[in-house]
Amino acid sequence: MPLTREGIAYRIARDLPDGSFVNLGVGIPTLVARFVPPDRTILIHSENGILGAGPKAAPGEEDPDLVNANGDYVTLMPGASLFDHALSFTIIRGGHLTHAVLGALQVSRRGDLANWRIPGPRVPGVGGAMDIAVGAQQVWVATTHTTDQGEPKIVEECTYPLTAARCVRRIYTDLAVLRVEGEQLVLEELAPGVTVEEVLERTGTRLTVPDVVPIMEVPAEFAGIPLLAS
Amino acid sequence: MPLTREGIAYRIARDLPDGSFVNLGVGIPTLVARFVPPDRTILIHSENGILGAGPKAAPGEEDPDLVNANGDYVTLMPGASLFDHALSFTIIRGGHLTHAVLGALQVSRRGDLANWRIPGPRVPGVGGAMDIAVGAQQVWVATTHTTDQGEPKIVEECTYPLTAARCVRRIYTDLAVLRVEGEQLVLEELAPGVTVEEVLERTGTRLTVPDVVPIMEVPAEFAGIPLLAS
Amino acid sequence: MDRVVATCDEAVADIPNGASIMIGGFGPPGIPVNLVQALRRRRLRDLVLIYCGGGTEQDGIGGLIADGAVRKLITSYPTHPGASAVRERYLRGEIELEVLPQGTFVERIRAAGAGLGGFYTPTGVGTELAEGKEVRIINGRAYLFELPLRADYALIKAYRADRWGNLTYRRTMRNFNPIMATAANIVIAEVDELVPVGGLSPEEIETPCIFVDRVVVVPREEIRRVALESR
Amino acid sequence: MDRVVATCDEAVADIPNGASIMIGGFGPPGIPVNLVQALRRRRLRDLVLIYCGGGTEQDGIGGLIADGAVRKLITSYPTHPGASAVRERYLRGEIELEVLPQGTFVERIRAAGAGLGGFYTPTGVGTELAEGKEVRIINGRAYLFELPLRADYALIKAYRADRWGNLTYRRTMRNFNPIMATAANIVIAEVDELVPVGGLSPEEIETPCIFVDRVVVVPREEIRRVALESR
Numbered sequence: 001m002p003l004t005r006e007g008i009a010y011r012i013a014r015d016l017p018d019g020s021f022v023n024l025g026v027g028i029p030t031l032v033a034r035f036v037p038p039d040r041t042i043l044i045h046s047e048n049g050i051l052g053a054g055p056k057a058a059p060g061e062e063d064p065d066l067v068n069a070n071g072d073y074v075t076l077m078p079g080a081s082l083f084d085h086a087l088s089f090t091i092i093r094g095g096h097l098t099h100a101v102l103g104a105l106q107v108s109r110r111g112d113l114a115n116w117r118i119p120g121p122r123v124p125g126v127g128g129a130m131d132i133a134v135g136a137q138q139v140w141v142a143t144t145h146t147t148d149q150g151e152p153k154i155v156e157e158c159t160y161p162l163t164a165a166r167c168v169r170r171i172y173t174d175l176a177v178l179r180v181e182g183e184q185l186v187l188e189e190l191a192p193g194v195t196v197e198e199v200l201e202r203t204g205t206r207l208t209v210p211d212v213v214p215i216m217e218v219p220a221e222f223a224g225i226p227l228l229a230s
Numbered sequence: 231m232p233l234t235r236e237g238i239a240y241r242i243a244r245d246l247p248d249g250s251f252v253n254l255g256v257g258i259p260t261l262v263a264r265f266v267p268p269d270r271t272i273l274i275h276s277e278n279g280i281l282g283a284g285p286k287a288a289p290g291e292e293d294p295d296l297v298n299a300n301g302d303y304v305t306l307m308p309g310a311s312l313f314d315h316a317l318s319f320t321i322i323r324g325g326h327l328t329h330a331v332l333g334a335l336q337v338s339r340r341g342d343l344a345n346w347r348i349p350g351p352r353v354p355g356v357g358g359a360m361d362i363a364v365g366a367q368q369v370w371v372a373t374t375h376t377t378d379q380g381e382p383k384i385v386e387e388c389t390y391p392l393t394a395a396r397c398v399r400r401i402y403t404d405l406a407v408l409r410v411e412g413e414q415l416v417l418e419e420l421a422p423g424v425t426v427e428e429v430l431e432r433t434g435t436r437l438t439v440p441d442v443v444p445i446m447e448v449p450a451e452f453a454g455i456p457l458l459a460s
Numbered sequence: 461m462d463r464v465v466a467t468c469d470e471a472v473a474d475i476p477n478g479a480s481i482m483i484g485g486f487g488p489p490g491i492p493v494n495l496v497q498a499l500r501r502r503r504l505r506d507l508v509l510i511y512c513g514g515g516t517e518q519d520g521i522g523g524l525i526a527d528g529a530v531r532k533l534i535t536s537y538p539t540h541p542g543a544s545a546v547r548e549r550y551l552r553g554e555i556e557l558e559v560l561p562q563g564t565f566v567e568r569i570r571a572a573g574a575g576l577g578g579f580y581t582p583t584g585v586g587t588e589l590a591e592g593k594e595v596r597i598i599n600g601r602a603y604l605f606e607l608p609l610r611a612d613y614a615l616i617k618a619y620r621a622d623r624w625g626n627l628t629y630r631r632t633m634r635n636f637n638p639i640m641a642t643a644a645n646i647v648i649a650e651v652d653e654l655v656p657v658g659g660l661s662p663e664e665i666e667t668p669c670i671f672v673d674r675v676v677v678v679p680r681e682e683i684r685r686v687a688l689e690s691r
Numbered sequence: 692m693d694r695v696v697a698t699c700d701e702a703v704a705d706i707p708n709g710a711s712i713m714i715g716g717f718g719p720p721g722i723p724v725n726l727v728q729a730l731r732r733r734r735l736r737d738l739v740l741i742y743c744g745g746g747t748e749q750d751g752i753g754g755l756i757a758d759g760a761v762r763k764l765i766t767s768y769p770t771h772p773g774a775s776a777v778r779e780r781y782l783r784g785e786i787e788l789e790v791l792p793q794g795t796f797v798e799r800i801r802a803a804g805a806g807l808g809g810f811y812t813p814t815g816v817g818t819e820l821a822e823g824k825e826v827r828i829i830n831g832r833a834y835l836f837e838l839p840l841r842a843d844y845a846l847i848k849a850y851r852a853d854r855w856g857n858l859t860y861r862r863t864m865r866n867f868n869p870i871m872a873t874a875a876n877i878v879i880a881e882v883d884e885l886v887p888v889g890g891l892s893p894e895e896i897e898t899p900c901i902f903v904d905r906v907v908v909v910p911r912e913e914i915r916r917v918a919l920e921s922r
Contacts, residue, residue: 019692021901041692041855043901047562048486048635051899065489065619065631071540078889079855081896084634084666085486086570086805089563090873093583093806096901117588123514123550124559125539131563131583135806165586249461251670271461271624273670277793278717278866281668295720295850295862301771308658309624311665314865314897315717316574316801319794320642323575323814326670347819353745353781354790355770361794361814365575395817567807577811577827577834579802596808598838603808607829630894663861664895 001193002174007218007227008142010035012101012172016042022099023132026070028142029101045097047128049088052080069128092128093135100136104143106158109205111168111180113141114160133164145173145202152204175199177216184208189216192228231423232404237448237457238372240265242331242402246272252329253362256300258372259331275327277358279318282310299358322358323365330366334373336388339435341398341410343371344390363394375403375432382434405429407446414438419446422458463625463675464654468498471648471676475499475613480508482614482644483521484637487513492617492650494678496520506531510611512565512636514543525549532556536565561589564606566639572608573642580605614644618667621651625672626665634666641671648674694856694906695885699729702879702907706730706844711739713845713875714752715868718744723848723881725909727751737762741842743796743867745774756780763787767796792820795837797870803839804873811836845875849898852882856903857896865897872902879905
């Protein structure tokens with residue numbers, strides 16, 4: 001069974017080591033914070049000047065001066081720090097974040113990422129995406145394997161405008177975990193009950209498939225939240 | 231009578247308007263702070279991260295964490311702020327200081343300044359001099375008119391290594407006040423009892439001399455400190 | 461040296477048509493909402509705004525754009541759902557947009573404030589935002605050349621000020637404000653509270669008074685109301 | 692995530708011969724004197740030091756140079772009277788010096804920490820420190836091109852730390868320390884006091900823990916003594 005959006009976030013959270021400094025993009029990436037194992041200290045960075053962002057503020061307890069880059073009224077964990085945008089992007093572009101988890105419109109076999117713009121008559125707006133894609137030590141993508149229309153999001157070459165070239169190291173989808181290794185995209189893990197053939201069929205580029213592909217260790221649910229789609 | 235070193239500092243302090251932000255170099259410039267008229271608020275900037283440096287600390291009351299760029303243990307005036315070197319040189323190079331008062335080895339007619347290095351087998355060390363000379367809105371030089379050996383310090387072209395080209399606006403010496411105006415160096419004021427001829431004789435370049443040259447308003451002493459040489 | 465002016469209207473009274481204006485904030489924290497509303501009352505034309513978002517009706521920046529006061533917006537993320545005014549005007553060709561990666565946006569402003577002539581950033585290389593920009597290979601990596609970005613005015617928001625214009629910020633209110641304070645000819649700060657000179661510790665002052673020209677105090681209650689409304 | 696190590700000797704134990712090492716401080720405030728002394732005890736060779744001054748016997752940096760541990764010093768003002776070791780070695784041709792304007796020195800370090808490829812500064816144009824450097828005219832003004840400056844290690848000094856490595860500074864202790872903390876592979880901080888995680892307000896933290904790898908606590912008394920001696 002493919003993973004739910006929360007399932008993808010759960011799977012990613014397992015891979016963040018203790019002491020990680022992580023920027024989470026909007027969408028599925030935002031969910032990752034919920035699933036961090038309690039024995040690990042992981043600091044969430046927010047572009048607008050937070051290191052150590054906590055969960056959303058309880059209703060009625062919002063501090064009007066404290067939002068994250070997503071615009072949510074959040075809290076701070078003990079040990080959090082606050083700073084201006086210049087230092088925040090020193091952290092990002094200077095290679096200080098250990099990980100960034102980003103959404104994607106498309107990812108290419110070589111790790112090119114497109115996640116900021118759908119072509120056409122729209123207002124363009126990039127935010128911090130390009131800096132994060134270029135700057136984080138490891139860029140991981142969290143995405144559904146295909147679009148709502150069933151089109152592959154993992155492709156030979158991106159047709160959408162690029163965010164950055166060759167920046168993605170890993171792709172976590174509802175079906176699989178993939179690793180970018182030079183020119184190869186390697187199938188690392190399968191979602192429970194998903195076959196290699198299903199993944200290949202929904203992928204728009206060739207994959208390198210090892211003889212044995214492990215199944216992800218993702219339970220059916222966690223704290224009442226379904227992680228596998230029914 | 232020519233001015234003493236304190237007299238030069240006194241004369242300069244009269245020209246700093248209320249609300250000035252000033253960096254003072256070593257030597258005579260440092261003395262300027264003593265003579266700021268009490269009805270003016272003038273903030274002294276120090277390269278190592280102070281805006282609003284106060285007088286030296288009283289003996290025994292030094293704070294080992296608080297020095298100025300000269301290495302003196304100083305105090306802070308109320309309203310002072312502290313910052314790192316990056317912001318300190320944003321202030322300097324970004325044109326935010328209203329004035330800098332610097333010493334000189336030589337100044338040319340066009341306002342080239344040489345004040346950081348005597349050629350020869352010496353360790354070179356520039357510190358903040360080049361940034362300040364390039365960055366302050368007005369660079370004023372405080373110097374004796376000639377060297378101890380009687381050589382002119384105000385010259386047609388600097389022979390010592392430059393700090394910055396065409397940066398000086400005004401020169402305050404023991405004999406005169408001079409203004410750099412494009413290609414001309416204009417004699418603005420004379421020290422009490424000093425003649426135009428004496429100034430010309432001790433200057434290594436041509437001066438523009440107006441029909442009337444006012445005499446500096448510098449008293450013989452101030453709070454017991456001699457301002458005019460006897 | 462008293463930088464305090466009585467009202468927001470007075471603080472923005474001399475801004476002319478065609479001025480370039482930075483506005484701090486990453487919304488809503490740090491947006492000088494009351495200064496923006498005063499600016500809007502000026503009914504100016506041909507402004508160039510330098511603001512990271514797209515503006516909403518509540519923060520006033522969307523209103524400025526809806527009024528037709530803005531010729532050009534230099535921004536990073538004008539795409540949020542509330543940014544309807546910029547969306548409509550852009551699609552009708554009534555406003556010029558210059559879109560920058562957020563790190564480039566703030567670094568260009570910092571470069572102006574710090575007196576630098578420009579810098580090289582790896583961000584944006586190989587993307588459509590690199591079009592027309594010089595690419596240089598430095599130590600084997602490709603970088604884009606970016607110029608400094610200054611403005612005639614900066615409208616910023618801070619927490620506490622003294623009469624000299626020393627400023628502190630709280631929570632995520634800093635964002636672009638301390639940087640914009642370095643890069644405009646006239647810097648106008650809207651603050652929650654005024655304290656006596658010497659009432660801020662030298663270490664906590666984030667924006668030294670050398671950068672600030674005018675301070676307007678708008679009491680906290682009013683700010684909170686506007687912030688909560690704009691969600 | 693505990694960055695605290697027990698001793699200065701342990702903190703610098705892995706620095707190899709030939710390492711490039713930034714040292715904070717604008718003397719004496721902000722010099723990590725005890726780390727420098729521990730480094731000196733390592734008896735290393737061929738080090739490249741990045742330090743704004745010239746070092747004195749008291750702060751240990753002069754001692755390092757006197758010992759012959761330093762192949763090259765990248766600096767701004769190595770000329771103060773106490774800098775006898777660098778003076779002697781330089782005049783004998785036993786140490787290489789790279790002298791930078793102080794603003795260029797710190798900005799090159801910042802550029803490295805911020806992931807920039809270089810920048811243009813007006814400082815130094817037309818002087819002998821411009822020799823060999825690219826000059827570019829931007830908007831009618833001449834600028835020099837300057838490259839980022841990184842190091843293998845940074846030895847910095849701060850006031851308070853928590854176990855994660857969040858740092859605060861007091862008085863003029865900041866100087867180069869927060870900037871150097873961004874620009875080295877391994878950042879080692881000597882601090883006066885350790886406080887619990889959460890014991891520093893988020894606004895007062897000047898160096899967030901993301902930049903810091905090791906923290907050594909050297910109680911205040913000892914610092915004060917060394918600071919006063921080095922005058």
